[in-house]
Amino acid sequence: MQVPRAAASRPLGKGEIPEATVARLPVYLRVLSALADSDVGTVSSEALAAAAGVGSAKLRKDLSHLGSYGTRGVGYDVEYLVYQISRALGLTQHYRVAIIGVGNLGHALANYAGFATRGFRIAALVDADPARVGEEIVGLEIRHLDELEVVIKEHEISIGVIATPAGAAQDVCDRLVACGVTSVLNFAPTVLAVPEAVDVRKVDLSIELQILAFHEQRKAAGIHAEPGAAVPDDVRSAGAAS
Amino acid sequence: MQVPRAAASRPLGKGEIPEATVARLPVYLRVLSALADSDVGTVSSEALAAAAGVGSAKLRKDLSHLGSYGTRGVGYDVEYLVYQISRALGLTQHYRVAIIGVGNLGHALANYAGFATRGFRIAALVDADPARVGEEIVGLEIRHLDELEVVIKEHEISIGVIATPAGAAQDVCDRLVACGVTSVLNFAPTVLAVPEAVDVRKVDLSIELQILAFHEQRKAAGIHAEPGAAVPDDVRSAGAAS
DNA sequence: AGCTCTTTGTGCATACGTTCACAAGCGTCG
DNA sequence: CGACGCTTGTGAACGTATGCACAAAGAGCT
Numbered sequence: 001m002q003v004p005r006a007a008a009s010r011p012l013g014k015g016e017i018p019e020a021t022v023a024r025l026p027v028y029l030r031v032l033s034a035l036a037d038s039d040v041g042t043v044s045s046e047a048l049a050a051a052a053g054v055g056s057a058k059l060r061k062d063l064s065h066l067g068s069y070g071t072r073g074v075g076y077d078v079e080y081l082v083y084q085i086s087r088a089l090g091l092t093q094h095y096r097v098a099i100i101g102v103g104n105l106g107h108a109l110a111n112y113a114g115f116a117t118r119g120f121r122i123a124a125l126v127d128a129d130p131a132r133v134g135e136e137i138v139g140l141e142i143r144h145l146d147e148l149e150v151v152i153k154e155h156e157i158s159i160g161v162i163a164t165p166a167g168a169a170q171d172v173c174d175r176l177v178a179c180g181v182t183s184v185l186n187f188a189p190t191v192l193a194v195p196e197a198v199d200v201r202k203v204d205l206s207i208e209l210q211i212l213a214f215h216e217q218r219k220a221a222g223i224h225a226e227p228g229a230a231v232p233d234d235v236r237s238a239g240a241a242s
Numbered sequence: 243m244q245v246p247r248a249a250a251s252r253p254l255g256k257g258e259i260p261e262a263t264v265a266r267l268p269v270y271l272r273v274l275s276a277l278a279d280s281d282v283g284t285v286s287s288e289a290l291a292a293a294a295g296v297g298s299a300k301l302r303k304d305l306s307h308l309g310s311y312g313t314r315g316v317g318y319d320v321e322y323l324v325y326q327i328s329r330a331l332g333l334t335q336h337y338r339v340a341i342i343g344v345g346n347l348g349h350a351l352a353n354y355a356g357f358a359t360r361g362f363r364i365a366a367l368v369d370a371d372p373a374r375v376g377e378e379i380v381g382l383e384i385r386h387l388d389e390l391e392v393v394i395k396e397h398e399i400s401i402g403v404i405a406t407p408a409g410a411a412q413d414v415c416d417r418l419v420a421c422g423v424t425s426v427l428n429f430a431p432t433v434l435a436v437p438e439a440v441d442v443r444k445v446d447l448s449i450e451l452q453i454l455a456f457h458e459q460r461k462a463a464g465i466h467a468e469p470g471a472a473v474p475d476d477v478r479s480a481g482a483a484s
Numbered sequence: 485a486g487c488t489c490t491t492t493g494t495g496c497a498t499a500c501g502t503t504c505a506c507a508a509g510c511g512t513c514g
Numbered sequence: 515c516g517a518c519g520c521t522t523g524t525g526a527a528c529g530t531a532t533g534c535a536c537a538a539a540g541a542g543c544t
Contacts, residue, residue: 017456020501026452027433044521053433056521057503064523072522073510089452090459097451104350111346114408114431114448119455159454166356182461183454185447189272189356191295199457201450205427206356208443209339210268210331212401212425213361214259215441217332219424262531286491298491299533306493314492314539 017088021062027052028059029085029118035078044075086119096123098157100172101164102132102142105187109163110137123155128168148172152179159183166190173200259330263304269294270301271327271360277320286317328361338365340399342414343406344374344384347429351405352379365397370410390414394421401425408432415442 031051035043045063049056063070063081066088070076086092097115099106102125109115110122125137128145135142143151151157160176162169162184169188176184177198186192186202194200259267273293277285287305291298305312305323308330312318328334339357341348344367351357352364367379370387377384385393393399402418404411404426411430418426419440428434428444436442 018500022453022456023449025456026446026449029452030431030448031433045523046521051433053435055503057505058501060521060523061502068523070522071510072508073512073520075521088456090455091452093459095451095455095458104353108346108350109447112447115451118448118452120448120451158458159451183458185450185454191269191273191293193295197461199454201454203445203447203450204268205351205354205445206272206360206362207265207268208427208445209337209357209362209401210271210333210360211264212427212441212443213332213337214264214267214330216337216400216425217335219439220332260530287493288491297533299535300531302491302493303532310493312492313541315490315541317491 017065021065022089024052024054024058024062025085025089027054028062029082029089032078032082032085036082040078042071042075042077045070048076091119094119094121095158096121096155097159097161098122098124098126098152098155099161099163100126100145100148100176101162101168101188102127102135102137103163103165106163107137109161109187110140120159123157124151126151128164145172148175149179152176152181157181159185161185161187162192163187259307263307264331266294266296266300266304267327267331269296270304271324271331274320274324274327278324282320284313284317284319287312290318333361336361336363337400338363338397339401339403340364340366340368340394340397341403341405342368342387342390342418343404343410343430344369344377344379345405345407348405349379351403351429352382362401365399366393368393370406387414390417391421394418394423399423401427403427403429404434405429 028048031048032043035048035051045056045060049059052059063076066084069081069084097120099109099122102110106125106127110125115122122138122140125140125142126145126148127133127142130144133142133144152160157179158181160173160181160183162172162176164172166188169186169190170192173184173186173192173194177194182198184192184194184198184200186200187204189204189206192200192202270290273290274285277290277293287298287302291301294301305318308326311323311326339362341351341364344352348367348369352367357364364380364382367382367384368387368390369375369384372386375384375386394402399421400423402415402423402425404414404418406414408430411428411432412434415426415428415434415436419436424440426434426436426440426442428442429446431446431448434442434444
């Protein structure tokens with residue numbers, strides 16, 4: 001995975017929720033919320049799994065890690081399950097988020113509505129460009145990067161979103177960490193180095209595209225030469241051999 | 243994982259590159275490109291791994307799936323490795339990308355420079371809002387959603403990027419797939435249903451935040467009650483029991 | 485040539501994740 | 515009240531991923 005698990009030594013302590021499950025819970029939560037809005041009272045694992053795009057067995061195992069909610073022969077109470085998943089994810093408390101870098105992407109993030117819905121509040125916007133400082137986006141004034149430390153403390157930020165150019169990302173990250181921020185969402189195309197105790201998740205458009213490209217190529221190759229014969233393995237010379 | 247592997251039955255056919263490896267190759271590629279720009283001739287697995295934020299053993303195993311490039315006692319030739327990874331990912335050919343939905347996020351994506359660098363060309367922008375149609379973003383005219391099919395064919399799009407509101411996503415996706423697009427990058431907060439042969443990758447801000455929230459909460463809990471004692475497991479009544 | 489030093493590539497052990505298949509549990513209907 | 519049908523929760527089997535540790539293999543020096 002990508003998040004360096006703090007103290008990952010023993011084989012999954014009993015009460016622990018596996019990382020893969022954690023990554024899926026938000027999906028379930030979203031589907032369940034939609035169901036709740038449609039006044040659906042209960043769902044079966046089968047139905048919920050279909051809506052979430054996973055197998056029903058996987059879904060049940062995932063939910064079983066939270067506890068034994070759900071009634072045999074009936075299914076899961078939608079509203080109750082929403083509550084339990086929220087609790088498991090720690091969404092019963094609210095988190096204040098700061099966005100560093102208010103360029104195109106930062107703007108988009110700040111305006112993203114679904115942001116605030118689930119317990120996250122954008123509490124601060126920071127940018128290095130003096131021309132942008134003072135601008136107001138979503139009822140929030142953009143502050144200058146120099147004030148980063150002050151802003152973080154002032155608003156008790158617990159999650160930092162880095163939407164700066166790649167060059168600035170590591171520096172910003174270091175400063176966030178120095179202020180005590182232990183969760184970072186990184187949109188800059190860089191690998192961030194952080195202490196063990198800090199969680200970093202990265203969202204990288206170009207990586208996603210490259211992964212798609214790989215599969216695209218594989219599919220295309222399959223059309224021309226289905227049988228196991230691999231692509232002719234190129235002689236060691238093409239393009240580079242300084 | 244999240245991409246339903248087409249024909250994932252046999253235990254990893256010999257020449258195949260594992261999904262986890264594919265997901266890391268773009269990272270190596272980026273680091274290597276930076277090294278190449280700094281006129282570095284060769285890297286050791288140790289150095290490269292450090293820069294990419296992974297263990298050196300993992301890196302070597304990843305690379306070993308592409309073939310046996312690299313020289314014992316020396317390391318890897320940077321330029322050559324760039325080429326090999328590019329080839330493995332299918333970046334030797336170029337992909338034409340269409341962005342559907344040119345709101346805040348779509349704008350950000352269209353302007354994202356690192357987009358074009360690695361063999362991807364934004365070939366079309368599409369939006370449903372007549373007010374936006376005709377606008378020009380990066381030397382590209384925004385076309386109307388009604389023309390989606392025409393645009394896709396016209397520009398031979400192979401990858402569709404969905405940046406629409408959640409409600410429109412599935413419909414747009416269906417239409418893309420109907421046009422023969424087999425790779426989709428979805429930014430809308432919805433689970434897309436697609437045929438087996440289509441790869442979908444999703445990028446979801448709110449999911450990432452929720453995952454961070456989970457870890458944040460776990461860290462906070464650890465401070466107050468380090469010993470294994472779990473959080474008091476709440477009685478089954480809070481908030482819902484219709 | 486032979487020796488040494490470095491670094492790759494990989495066999496092996498372990499942990500993690502997924503899937504199947506089924507017993508246990510709950511509601512319902514006769 | 516007992517039998518039946520449906521759905522959960524989970525044990526067990528399999529596949530995938532990770533990390534260690536080391537043999538094999540160049541490069542360079544004497």
